[in-house]
Amino acid sequence: MAPPKQAYQDDMPYAREPLKSLYVAQRLFTTLILGIWWAAYYGVMPRSRRPRPSWSIKCCISVNFTRRVYRVTELAGVTWGVRDPDAPCSNRSLKHTRFEWVDPLPERLRSGVIVDSQVPFKRVGCFVWPKERPKIIPSCPDDEPCSPAAETSSDDTLNVDIESAAEEPVIGIFMHGGGYCHMSAHENSSTSKIPARLMKDKAFTEIHAVEYRLLQHAPFPAAVQDAAAVYAHIVQRHQRHATKVTVTHDKAKPAEEDESGKAIKVLSDYLTVNATDYQERSKNKRENDEIHARVAVETANLGCKIVLIGDSAGGNLVLALARWIRDEGLLPPPHALLLLSPSCDPSHAFPETPSSYLPRPHANTDYLVDTPEPRALLQRTFLGHNPLETMHSPYVSPASMRVLTAFYGDAFAASVADLTIAQMDTHTRRFLRTMDSAPATPVPATPVLGFSVPAGLVTGPPTFASSAASTSDGRSPTSLQRPVIASPRGLSLFSEFPRACVVLGDAERLEREVTKLVGAMERDGVGVHTVWVPDAPHDVLMMGWWDERVRDTVWGEIEDWVLKL
Template sequence: MYDKTPVFPHQQHLPWAHEPLKSIYVFQRLLTTLLLVPLWAIYYSILPRSFRPRSSWSVTQIVVVKFTKRIYKVTEVAGVTWGTRDPSHDPDEKSLKETRFVWVPPLPHELCTGIVNDDQVLPQKVGTFIWPRHSPLSIDVHQEALHSDAAKKLDLEANAADSPPHVIGLYLHGGGYCHMSAHEKSGTSRIPRRLMKDNLFQEIHAVEYRLLQHAPVPGAIQDAAAVYAHLVTHQLGALKGPDGKYHYPNSPIPYHADNSPTPYPTSASVPSISQEVVSSSAEAGHRQATQGHANTDRVAEVRRPRIILIGDSAGGNLVLALARWIRDEGVLPLPDGMVLLSPSCDPSHTLPQVPASRRPRPHADTDYLLDTPEPRALLSRTFLGHHPNDMVYSPYISPASEWVLSVFHGREEGMVDLEPLGPHKDSRDYHDEGIKTYDCAVNGTPTCPDGRSAANNPYIRVPQGMGLFTGFPRVLVVVGDAERLEREVVALERALEYDGVRVRMVWAKDAVHDVLIMATWDERVREGVWREIGKWVCEVEAE
């Protein structure tokens, strides 16, 4: 059990983070928790269901939540992290059965603008685990076919029932920016594994972004942006136009005033994931440059695959930050949709303006997440790195915080204003499988109010003519009504709705945080969530 992992700087002050005390503490915590398991099982088997944390929960569910919550305490006391790996190292190839690993080059200098431009945190190459291990009919081959006489035939074949769907996913795992990994053996990989099993995506690129142990803000955003930029420019064929922005080949915006085609980016401007991608892109660019305008008409014959950002917990927070950077900078095309699974959208509660203003998250008795003030604040300060604490109120970090909402929407609607939470609490609104789904109405006037100013916090930037979420792609949000992030997720949904974003909410009855990654839970509820995700992804693909 002896842990050889180095003690990170932000854990140096923890006595139990140093060996041999670390192993001693972890061993006794695990042992005592295992001893409590039969006691919990007996206790809740004897008591009436009304005494359980949620009456619908089985004894197994109760034990899982209590066990997980008790074990997670070792992170606060001994600085233990779960399921992590060094993002700068190659994985053991023998450990990969379902995915293939590739390196993506650092974010190109020309794209290092906005929040990703930092003189102390520099872009690095990024490891990516791609589902499935063996590439299907690849987008690169598809791109090459755009400029051949077989384009129509391939398009018809792609629409066949047994062909891969025209959807590419970019997955950002959860874990509070300090746990988990994109490796297929990580618990969070249950999400891309199931999405691929349901044949909803042609490929899913799981990003091994830098956790706070390795780089503070904006390291994770740089890594996610690098993979996204490489994906849209190399696999989806986005081209740089005369306006300095990238557009897909079938975009109605001309690349030049005379409609003459622009060659594909080369490996010199944006290095490729693999030599296969470079060669196919270069050949496609050569054909496009030599065959002229006739081929631009042919481009429209083949439908561009949709790209969807997927993130759970902290990964959902990172998805929101990535989408904001894409929108704010306006250089890369926006994704076609976002799937947010129990997204963390208000980390600012860990660093309140004054201690008395801190509001504990709800559902302490029904979720495994911890909310102890000091350890949470320590992780937030480590995540911010060299930036001052005020940056935690940036829309890139806490888009659903009261301060951000008051600046953009002219109202102080935060966690305190969302109690009670409304009709979703009524169990009669749920389907038989414990799922409630509804599309949120959009405001229709996504403008930025003139009431409050961001002048007192330079990290709250109001883009010219844009609201907090103006221009964001459509969103699917999954949340459990027994999880600790419930209120901030509701604040996020209302903010998205206010700015005209198409939002679909999926409520999982009596579900804890990030229920889809749990090893054991009520499969009736989880299957209901997976079905709703499948319907939504198919709608995005069909548009």
């Protein structure tokens, strides 16, 4: 069943029939004709006349063709490669994956920005690579997917495995790209080239491609809810159980010793932590340190390594999920993030004034379009009922100038404002790491996201928190009814984030914002391995026509990084 017509399509000139069909038909026809012209033109002209001299004729045609097709979304609201997230998929129709349902996120884990009375928690479909479950992956009773909502005892007694597994599987959770309006997790989707290649090269034991809800089906935070449900599902499946150890919700007892004198690891129950209790206890640095130490123990007792993978908008979702896991402290963090041309500043479509809009770079070398009005319509639909200020939340636009200024101050924001790959050398990175995190003097009151702070009371990054009480609909103080820009535990923007591998082409339109992301992550001590792809457009690993030698080099670097985990 096709999704209902969205409100944003009412403002698009060719979104109504019969103009829609006529526009799409002529656009495709003229693009095919232009394809012949491009082949002849670039075949005759010297390489210096190509968008990048290193590009083959096939690369030139691929970028120009895709750019014209993407324009159809802006003017006619056409989406492609999508499927209904509520629809099942027969495993008989799948060659390389198996389809599984994951239960909705358990109520005990529902806290923070993902709680929204107008966005229900739902079960989530996953396309799991490979088709046959590897023997190292634990099976659940009756061969059914493990439910993260499985009940535990009412007391504080937990089952903990003392011995580590002989071999730890590396589990990937893949969030596909497509601007939150295109593509799907199905194995035939264009973005599925990414998990397919990672599995072919045996970089991962298993990859769960998440069929999260696109903006046509539900607004933010639906996609984060779906990603969190799959993450909790994998955590539940790979918990180790063997020896009983008693812990409390406040903190674990001191490490006991077995008969041989070896310390017994204690694992607290991160699947049954009460969200309200957590929020009341997470008020200061001491409790932040306790939570950090507890989560470290939980991670050590998790029988696998989890890597969050995302390309383009999927990278945006990976960053939001990693932030929710860190901020709420209810689940162990992932082992690493693999970000492929991540979208990290959607707020770019909402300039302070029309005259302050700065076009993204590389208009002639990338297929992404950058017209602010259509992008703003899509982003507004993505926000749904949430206030427009939510677009400047770290959960949506972590690399926006407003967020960077709030956390690090004007000096840092100015230093990364126009940073490019070519400028991201050792000297620049050392400078970014050693800068002051925020102004050293009190900051005057500044209304951001609907909040203000009394002048003279702020000596660090501004925090714009709501009252401690929950809202009338049961949403937590960090909910997006009153969005906040700071971490609820007073952390910096990317502190306590897992290590990351970031892939980015120096010919793509997201170069500036992704470079800001890398600078901010390195500033907060995150171990970032950057793979700069010369002359590559956006999300080059999922493109159909490109230089395979270039892509093989990138895949090699990614796989080496995964092996070192």
